[in-house]
Amino acid sequence: MAGSWHVLGAGSLGTLWACRLWRAGLDVRLILRDDQRLAAYRAAGGLTLQAAPLTEQSPVPGETAAQGAPIQRLIVACKAYDARQAVAALAHRLAPGAEVILLQNGLGSADEVAAVLPGVRCIHASSTEGAYRPQPWHAVFAGHGFTWLGDPADPTPPAWLADLDQAGIPQQWTADILSRLWRKLALNCAINPLTVLHDCRNGELAQHPCEVASLCDELAQLLERCGQPAAAADLHAEVLRVIHATAQNFSSMHQDVALGRRTEISYLLGYACAAATRHRLALPHLQQLQRRLIGALQARGLPCD
Numbered sequence: 001m002a003g004s005w006h007v008l009g010a011g012s013l014g015t016l017w018a019c020r021l022w023r024a025g026l027d028v029r030l031i032l033r034d035d036q037r038l039a040a041y042r043a044a045g046g047l048t049l050q051a052a053p054l055t056e057q058s059p060v061p062g063e064t065a066a067q068g069a070p071i072q073r074l075i076v077a078c079k080a081y082d083a084r085q086a087v088a089a090l091a092h093r094l095a096p097g098a099e100v101i102l103l104q105n106g107l108g109s110a111d112e113v114a115a116v117l118p119g120v121r122c123i124h125a126s127s128t129e130g131a132y133r134p135q136p137w138h139a140v141f142a143g144h145g146f147t148w149l150g151d152p153a154d155p156t157p158p159a160w161l162a163d164l165d166q167a168g169i170p171q172q173w174t175a176d177i178l179s180r181l182w183r184k185l186a187l188n189c190a191i192n193p194l195t196v197l198h199d200c201r202n203g204e205l206a207q208h209p210c211e212v213a214s215l216c217d218e219l220a221q222l223l224e225r226c227g228q229p230a231a232a233a234d235l236h237a238e239v240l241r242v243i244h245a246t247a248q249n250f251s252s253m254h255q256d257v258a259l260g261r262r263t264e265i266s267y268l269l270g271y272a273c274a275a276a277t278r279h280r281l282a283l284p285h286l287q288q289l290q291r292r293l294i295g296a297l298q299a300r301g302l303p304c305d
């Protein structure tokens with residue numbers, strides 16, 4: 001499909017998406033934070049993607065929010081806590097009928113973005129792909145996976161999915177993206193905070209079966225109460241499967257804390273606890289987990305939102 005793509009954020013996931021679109025011969029541009037970052041990017045000569053066995057540089061053109069052509073399709077690849085502000089700075093450049101694809105983990109940031117873009121179609125993504133950034137402008141494609149895309153307000157698939165196929169991005173449109181996002185949020189809430197509190201790899205949570213089981217029970221209650229029964233089904237069994245299958249991995253939250261980086265807690269466990277409060281649902285284990293996690297973040301001098 002003809003038309004340009006803009007990728008907002010040149011981090012791990014932004015690099016992964018921008019490089020694949022670029023290599024497929026599509027018209028893609030990268031939006032950097034400011035002139036200083038743009039100058040540094042241009043000096044580097046492009047984005048490098050390491051995807052074994054190849055490491056390739058792609059000279060994707062860069063620009064800032066302030067300048068550039070109207071935007072037709074925007075992939076938002078910054079952290080959940082940056083998305084609203086980053087998108088608001090670009091709102092004036094969105095063309096009529098523009099679409100925004102949101103790659104953020106968790107729930108809540110898509111609503112924040114939609115609130116600053118009234119009338120703009122916002123498409124949610126839930127991805128199991130994994131990438132990290134060992135140095136600026138260089139991402140390592142560490143985990144092949146799959147991306148689900150959907151729009152809770154409109155089940156019609158967009159025509160540009162063919163571009164993603166052309167770029168070799170494994171994806172599928174789903175009419176029930178919220179169910180997938182809630183399920184992923186629940187898996188994250190059952191695993192990631194505990195890996196921070198026990199300072200361990202995912203697999204070591206097998207040594208804390210009661211803690212994991214109590215959390216899964218409460219998360220399943222929450223999903224049911226929030227109108228997501230499909231996301232609640234067999235949650236405990238899947239959490240145990242993930243703990244086993246990713247036993248050697250450190251969770252993304254553990255990695256953030258270990259590197260002294262802000263976590264996305266407000267869009268994960270924080271979102272779940274706020275939803276429970278809204279529904280007047282008492283979930284003591286989940287709420288205690290949130291208090292313990294906030295305490296652990298504060299003890300390390302990290303933001304707790």
Ligand code: NAP
Binds near residue numbers: 008031104130
């Ligand atoms: P990341 O590596 O930290 O990249 C975020 C990027 O956004 C940074 O390059 C940052 O720029 C940029 N940014 C922030 N505000 C901006 C602004 N106003 N204008 C332009 N750029 C801006 O994060 P990530 O790992 O790619 O994760 C992005 C989202 O995807 C998160 O919600 C994450 O949970 C989700 N996700 C990630 C993965 C993964 O494997 N990485 C997998 C699934 C989901 P600076 O470099 O200038 O700070």
